[in-house]
Amino acid sequence: MAFSQFLQFAIAGLKSGAIYALIALGFTIVFAATGAINFAQGEFFMLGGMIGVWLTRLGLPLPAAVVGAVALTALLGALFEVLAIRPIADGDPLRIIMVTIGGSVLIRQIALHVFGPDEMPLQGFTAGPSIMIAGAAIERQTVWIWLITALAVSALFLLYRRTMFGRAMRATSLRRDAARLVGVDTGMMVTVSFALAAGLGALAGLAVAPLTQTAFDVGAGIGVKGFAAAILGGLGNPVAAVGGGLVLGLLESMTAGYINPLYKDAVALVVLLGVLFVRPQGLFGGSGREKV
Amino acid sequence: MTGRSMWSRCVGVAFAAVLAVSMAGCGAAKPTTGDGAAAETYKVGVILSLTGSYAALGASEKNALDIEAKRINDAGGVNGKKLELLIEDDGTDEAKAVAAASKLINQENVVAILGATGTGQSMAIRSEVDRAGIPEISMAGGTAITANFDPLVFQTPWSNTLIVPFVLKKVAADGHKKIALISDSGGYGKDGLAVLKVEAPKAGLEIVSEQTFNAGDTDFSAQLTKVKSSGADAVVLWTAGKEGASIVKSAGDLSVRLPLYGGSGQAKVEFPQGAGPAAEGFIFGTGKSLVPANWGDGSEQFTVVNGFAERYKAAYGSAPDIFAGHAFDALAILEDALKRSNGDTSPKALTAAVEGTKGLVGFGGAFTFSPTNHNGLTAEDLSLYQIKSGAWNAIP
Numbered sequence: 001m002a003f004s005q006f007l008q009f010a011i012a013g014l015k016s017g018a019i020y021a022l023i024a025l026g027f028t029i030v031f032a033a034t035g036a037i038n039f040a041q042g043e044f045f046m047l048g049g050m051i052g053v054w055l056t057r058l059g060l061p062l063p064a065a066v067v068g069a070v071a072l073t074a075l076l077g078a079l080f081e082v083l084a085i086r087p088i089a090d091g092d093p094l095r096i097i098m099v100t101i102g103g104s105v106l107i108r109q110i111a112l113h114v115f116g117p118d119e120m121p122l123q124g125f126t127a128g129p130s131i132m133i134a135g136a137a138i139e140r141q142t143v144w145i146w147l148i149t150a151l152a153v154s155a156l157f158l159l160y161r162r163t164m165f166g167r168a169m170r171a172t173s174l175r176r177d178a179a180r181l182v183g184v185d186t187g188m189m190v191t192v193s194f195a196l197a198a199g200l201g202a203l204a205g206l207a208v209a210p211l212t213q214t215a216f217d218v219g220a221g222i223g224v225k226g227f228a229a230a231i232l233g234g235l236g237n238p239v240a241a242v243g244g245g246l247v248l249g250l251l252e253s254m255t256a257g258y259i260n261p262l263y264k265d266a267v268a269l270v271v272l273l274g275v276l277f278v279r280p281q282g283l284f285g286g287s288g289r290e291k292v
Numbered sequence: 293m294t295g296r297s298m299w300s301r302c303v304g305v306a307f308a309a310v311l312a313v314s315m316a317g318c319g320a321a322k323p324t325t326g327d328g329a330a331a332e333t334y335k336v337g338v339i340l341s342l343t344g345s346y347a348a349l350g351a352s353e354k355n356a357l358d359i360e361a362k363r364i365n366d367a368g369g370v371n372g373k374k375l376e377l378l379i380e381d382d383g384t385d386e387a388k389a390v391a392a393a394s395k396l397i398n399q400e401n402v403v404a405i406l407g408a409t410g411t412g413q414s415m416a417i418r419s420e421v422d423r424a425g426i427p428e429i430s431m432a433g434g435t436a437i438t439a440n441f442d443p444l445v446f447q448t449p450w451s452n453t454l455i456v457p458f459v460l461k462k463v464a465a466d467g468h469k470k471i472a473l474i475s476d477s478g479g480y481g482k483d484g485l486a487v488l489k490v491e492a493p494k495a496g497l498e499i500v501s502e503q504t505f506n507a508g509d510t511d512f513s514a515q516l517t518k519v520k521s522s523g524a525d526a527v528v529l530w531t532a533g534k535e536g537a538s539i540v541k542s543a544g545d546l547s548v549r550l551p552l553y554g555g556s557g558q559a560k561v562e563f564p565q566g567a568g569p570a571a572e573g574f575i576f577g578t579g580k581s582l583v584p585a586n587w588g589d590g591s592e593q594f595t596v597v598n599g600f601a602e603r604y605k606a607a608y609g610s611a612p613d614i615f616a617g618h619a620f621d622a623l624a625i626l627e628d629a630l631k632r633s634n635g636d637t638s639p640k641a642l643t644a645a646v647e648g649t650k651g652l653v654g655f656g657g658a659f660t661f662s663p664t665n666h667n668g669l670t671a672e673d674l675s676l677y678q679i680k681s682g683a684w685n686a687i688p
Contacts, residue, residue, distance in 0.1 A: 001521055261512075264511075
């Protein structure tokens with residue numbers, strides 16, 4: 001009984017953890033390209049779920065709606081970058097951060113006007129009962145969340161390490177002027193990284209919407225948690241982001257299970273403060289020497 | 293100044309202007325009816341949760357208020373004057389509710405406040421209401437709203453003191469002995485939990501688990517896992533927010549196969565819609581008026597409730613839920629009070645008029661207030677319902 005309880009908490013933790021990992025990845029990608037934190041990341045998560053629901057209401061079958069929502073959100077992410085971030089003189093990270101904060105409020109209000117304030121359900125990707133293991137239940141959608149996270153992480157890994165394009169992105173993040181000298185279109189790299197981050201956020205939003213329902217205001221909370229996860233792991237590399245996400249998810253779940261569920265939301269903030277005080281480079285952050 | 297930065301400046305200014313305009317459009321007071329000079333209308337302040345956890349409730353309430361105010365005004369208004377409803381959104385947040393109350397009282401000089409949608413918000417605006425001395429007719433169901441007595445505050449829903457023992461009686465009658473409670477940490481849930489803890493032993497039930505959650509929570513595995521291992525025979529859910537549907541759905545997904553019971557908070561279509569098949573068999577207690585036919589054809593009660601239901605359906609295409617009904621009652625009580633006070637809107641006179649409401653047939657039942665009873669309803673106005681195939685049916 002005690003073990004099945006522990007297992008259930010662990011499963012819940014890994015489920016939220018995978019979502020936080022996807023959001024944290026989004027933060028990491030934009031940070032790597034611009035040196036700034038994109039505080040609108042949570043809103044991309046919200047847009048993914050909302051656009052997905054809207055597309056299903058227009059009549060599209062679920063797989064098409066999911067793909068469509070991710071693509072549309074990625075496009076919106078790129079548009080956001082081109083309109084709001086690119087014009088910023090010198091690409092100053094501080095200014096970028098401020099613009100993303102304003103952008104997140106704008107996106108949320110537009111979503112409120114377009115979609116209304118009500119919560120909206122999304123059907124699960126596959127129907128069926130939960131899988132029982134040793135007395136704990138794993139919802140089918142949770143398996144999807146894990147699959148999607150694993151796929152996204154592997155795809156990103158391949159992109160960054162094995163393709164010319166990925167090399168160009170890494171070059172941009174290491175030394176922008178040097179990258180430009182060797183012919184990399186750094187402006188395009190930044191736009192693409194925003195699009196990627198938005199797509200990842202949307203994917204997370206769609207994967208979890210069947211379990212939690214989505215609404216215009218879910219972005220802010222998840223943004224903070226994803227950010228805490230990114231800091232916990234270390235803002236440098238994607239593996240760290242995933243690790244940070246999973247660890248945060250487990251910490252939250254165990255706190256809710258063994259201490260008090262009402263403290264769950266405080267865990268991310270406590271972790272954020274703790275990491276910044278004790279080990280600012282995060283759990284997995286290294287010294288960051290890299291050669292492209 | 294180069295051409296490029298001149299352009300960025302223009303874009304920046306335009307951007308800021310658009311931002312300002314769109315933000316100003318949200319949450320500003322929206323007059324729904326009324327015309328002419330202020331002296332020709334009764335200004336009524338309305339505080340609703342149009343966004344946040346109670347958005348679905350606020351939307352229903354606004355729908356009801358819009359059509360009823362229009363109906364009253366089209367028929368000539370009250371005492372020859374039209375009603376002007378000034379609606380503010382409190383976002384299911386107590387601080388915002390207080391700000392809204394302050395604005396309505398100080399800037400608009402409203403004669404009364406209808407609201408708020410939620411218990412926490414209704415309690416929070418008391419200080420503002422007390423300072424102005426105007427009546428507050430709340431549409432929230434927390435017991436504390438009238439049990440924690442304030443001469444200016446009234447409530448139209450069946451309070452927790454009525455519904456909790458009513459539901460628990462059914463739980464016991466179904467043969468359960470040990471129950472697990474799941475409630476939210478906000479005003480309504482906390483209020484309900486307190487009443488549940490008092491009433492459960494009286495109904496012969498033992499509480500073996502008390503779980504709580506915060507509004508906005510999306511994962512309930514911790515609470516549901518603990519309920520599963522608590523040895524409870526049944527679960528009583530007490531919340532009015534959107535989390536209710538997610539909790540029941542999660543319970544199904546996590547194989548928590550216990551009978552589920554709840555209160556008025558689940559009497560809205562969003563509940564079975566969001567919870568899906570997991571809501572099958574869910575039993576909740578709320579007013580008879582959820583299904584007007586409960587009152588029996590030909591009774592005055594049926595005429596009033598059905599009339600409202602027909603008007604609502606004609607305007608919005610769906611039947612009203614109880615929250616629309618609570619708003620209908622709030623406006624009806626105010627209209628009746630204005631008539632009896634002969635248009636005297638001075639705070640003392642209007643409050644006395646509201647308190648003098650006797651036998652006013654509304655959605656909730658027949659309201660009779662007194663200097664000690666500001667809820668005005670009884671358990672006779674309640675009924676049990678069960679969800680089958682996504683719809684609720686009255687059960688004996």
